[in-house]
Structure formats: structure tokens, C-alpha cells
Amino acid sequence: MTDIKNFFVIEKRQRRRWELVFYLRIFDQSNGELLGHVIDISEDGLMLLSEVPIELNKDFDLTLELPASESGNNQKISFKARSLWQSEDTNPDLVDTGFQLINPEIDSIKALKNLINELQF
Numbered sequence: 001m002t003d004i005k006n007f008f009v010i011e012k013r014q015r016r017r018w019e020l021v022f023y024l025r026i027f028d029q030s031n032g033e034l035l036g037h038v039i040d041i042s043e044d045g046l047m048l049l050s051e052v053p054i055e056l057n058k059d060f061d062l063t064l065e066l067p068a069s070e071s072g073n074n075q076k077i078s079f080k081a082r083s084l085w086q087s088e089d090t091n092p093d094l095v096d097t098g099f100q101l102i103n104p105e106i107d108s109i110k111a112l113k114n115l116i117n118e119l120q121f
Contacts, residue, residue, distance in 0.1 A: 029061040045100045
């Protein structure tokens with residue numbers, strides 16, 4: 001299931017990806033569907049764990065749901081990302097998909113940096 005053509009794109013990433021303490025949910029803004037959960041993240045991209053394969057080489061408008069704040073409010077980060085590669089997860093019932101962020105806004109980058117700092121391990 002790995003997209004060999006894009007394998008080397010993965011290896012050229014410029015920033016370290018951070019694994020998070022727990023999986024955050026990612027939604028497709030076009031239909032509100034849960035696409036999956038973030039496995040690791042950087043300022044440039046993320047890896048998503050899902051139950052079904054996600055179409056490759058497609059641009060998505062995504063929303064990342066952040067953990068509830070102390071006030072109980074759920075915060076969200078919205079951004080555009082392109083699905084680049086896919087592989088079977090260690091659990092054969094799940095799929096890993098790599099996404100590259102497309103022209104993220106400064107506020108989104110700041111929110112991702114804060115998220116990485118707070119939730120990484």
C-alpha cells in the first residue's frame with residue numbers, strides 16, 4: 001500500500017516530527033467527517049492514523065481538534081494539507097497517511113508549535 005513514488009519525499013523532510021502523548025482527532029472540513037487521529041506532527045506536516053485509506057495526492061481542508069482547555073472549551077486549528085503517502089500501520093486494520101501542510105497561516109503555525117511543546121514526548 002506504500003506509495004513508493006513518494007517514499008523519498010518523506011525522507012527529505014526538513015523538520016523533526018514529534019509524537020504526541022495522545023492522539024488528536026482530525027476532521028475533513030468539507031463534510032465534517034472524522035478522518036483519523038494524529039500520530040506525529042511538525043510545522044510542515046503530520047501522520048494520520050485511520051480506519052480506512054485516504055485518497056492520495058489530494059488537498060484537504062482539515063480541522064485539528066485540540067484537547068479541552070481549563071475553561072472546558074475545545075479549540076481547533078484549521079489548515080490545508082495534501083495527502084502524500086500511505087502505509088499499513090503495525091495494526092493491519094489501520095492505515096497511516098502522511099500529509100504535508102499547504103501554505104499554513106501564521107496563526108496555525110503558532111498553534112501547532114504550542115501544541116508540539118505542550119503534548120510531545
